[in-house]
Amino acid sequence: MNRIYSLGIIGADARTRALADRLSPSAPFHAGPFAIRRWAGSPAGGDGDAAAAQASVASVPFAASWREVLDADAVFVAGPAAGHAQAVVAALSAGKPVLCPVPLGVTAAELAEVESAQRGSGAVLLSHSDLTASTAGRRALASVEAGDLGKLHAVFLASRTGPAAGDVLDDLGWEALDFLAACIGAPCTRAYATGGSLFGAPADAVLANLRFAGDTIVTLELSRGLPPALAAAGPEVEVELAGTEAALRVEPYRRIVDVYSGAGAERRHWPARPVVAMLEDLQAAREGGPTDGATIARQRAALGMHQALRASLSALGPVQVSA
Amino acid sequence: MEPVRIGLIGCGGIAQSAHLPAIARLPGLVRLVAAADVRLESAQAAAAPFGADAYSDYRQILARPDVDMVVLCTPEFAHREQTEAAAAAGKHIMSEKPMAKTLAEADAMIEAARRAGVRLMVGHSRRFTGRYMEIRRAIDAGEIGEPRIVRENERRSRPPLGRESHYWTPQHWTGDPAVSVGAVLTNGIHEADLFRWFAGSEAVRVFAEHKTTRPGNLVPDFITFTVNFASGAVASGEVSNCLPPGYPSYHQLEIFGTRGAIRAKDHDQQSLLRFREGATDHPDSYRLLLHVQDAYVSELAQFVQAWRDDRPVPLPAQEAREALRLGLAADESARTGQPVDLTAGGASR
Secondary structure (H helix, E strand, O other), X not given: OOOOEEEEEEOOOHHHHHHHHHHXXXXXXXXXXXXXXXXXXXXXXXXXXXXXXXXXXXXXXXXXXXXXXXXXXXXXXXOOHHHHHHHHHHHHHOOOOEEOOOOOOOOHHHHHHHHHHHHXXXXXXXXXXXXXHOHHHHHHHHHHHOOOOOOEEEEEEEEEOOOOOOOHHHHOHHHHHHHXXXXXXXXXXXXXXXXXXXXXXXXXXXXXXXXXXXXXEEEEEEEOXXXXXXXXXXXXXXXXXXXXXXXXXXXXXXXXXXXXXXOEEEEEEOOOOHHHHHHHHHHHHXXXXXXXXXXXXXXXXXXXXXXXXXXXXXXXXXXXXXX | OOOEEEEEEOOOXXXXXXXXXXXXXXXXXXXXXXXXXXXXXXXXXXXXXXXXXXXXXXXXXXXXXXXXXXXXXXXXHHHHHHHHHHHHOOOEEEEOOOOOOOHHHHHHHXXXXXXXXXXXXXXXXXXXXXXXXXXXXXXXXXXXXXXXXXXXXXXXXXXXXXXXXXXXXXXXXXXXXXXXXXXXXXXXXXXXXXXXXXXXXXXXXXXXXXXXXXXXXXXXXXXXXXXXXXXXXXXXXXXXEEEOOOOOOEEEEEEEEOOOEEEEEHHXXXXXXXXXXXXXXXXXXXXXXXXXXXXXXXXXXXXXXXXXXXXXXXXEHHHHHHHHHHHHHHHHHHXXXXXXXXXXXXXXX
């Protein structure tokens, strides 16, 4: 019989709500050999009440201090991005495997601290987004890595939600930029962004163009303009990769992958279960799976794009992206 | 009332696929009496089904008193000369898009038509397409509130190997850098026009990135551009001709407003799909929804009817001029790597 690993959760957001659903004792589809041991709010604050509420729903003890959850077998870090690095560094330093949806840090200094802590502890560190963890997103990245698409000419990526508070570049941007870094694999050299308050909330839309070394060009849209009828179905992410050999269109929210190549067209429907996939990766990593090297490098690339887009919004012009 | 007598100038691809069928579908309204092309055999092929005359020099059409109007299906670099000559000959003019190569040429065309008292319309066919007309109607009716994001991707496959004389290849005029700036005007002019039409506002800034994707091509066959409008709306468009053979010609239009959204995405409208080696098509959505053929019938019929009724043409030439201005600004931005400020006289070529 497999051993059950205990999981400590730091922070609360939509993803941890899904996690709780999956790991609740009454869940119809229990996600692997994990059980939540303890739950706490983020070190960045602001999500304590939500964390307590989610812990209560999941019948899990709520800890007043996030450091109390570090006694679990592994730690899942969520909540505000500003609290990720601190929690990740503490968990790694305690020798715990860590699963932290992007970003691992919001500054270069934070990413350096995370990298140092991981190297020092040797503990497993995994960072995903719903997009990179979804079956459809994985299919896309695997196709790119296998060379099925040939050289990437262009990428279109749109990520949308209904109206909500929060800066859209922070809330939707990390996942998009991490995916771009993962699938393009070359440094972004120039970024242009415009947007602002298009739907009534501050910073609720960003439309951008990015150019990468190797000449891949990206069209990016991050927005909170979905009307209620569409927003009710949840966030939308749409990706289209145009390569020399094939094109691949991914709509994880519709669970669809379309592939167009010289051989014709193929449409596949995939399950969307990113949280389960993240846990499966964590389990695999504990058993000798992947390291974090690519993750940190990817997040540095995403951070560079994030900072450049932010600067471009202010400059009203393109910004060269620093390595 | 006698049908309007048309002289067709330029008998290449767009004439064969769109304008000649449109003329054939309006027998009571129009009649083709002459066709001209520098390749006489093309003119003859176009003219024969209509019993019309064929010429290798368009000026032979203009010399005929029995020609009421001309339809220009020639490249944009020829439009100014042909429009000025047609106007001087008293012929009304419906021209293919883009209007011209430069704003100066476009202005000269407008002035020539004004001076001669003839009508000039540039056929931006998307404005006469059923699904886009319905979208514009919905916007005008306030159904989605104020447009805030307008997004259109137009994706097409690259020419298959072995078809060297194809759009954007050096052997085709659209691929000759001496006369063409590439995708931004050849098909991106549609997006430039639709953005203005749906945003209902004037563009104030544009930024673009472009590239040449097919080895050997000399003009950009891919462009993505982002446009800020005076209303605060933002448009984003990608025009791509680099998809692999087998990729259908797909359009994805989405408009997000303050109170709703409208989508017209070919991906979602595939009631009938055909998968074949090297090709996928969706004839139902193409014919019934994008409805290109009907668009050309509609634009010709509306142009002729407006002139007969002594009303302004349904799409003023100034609109095509402004779409050209936006397209040229996108090209300038892509070449310089800098945004172009359209309020400061950008793209004034």
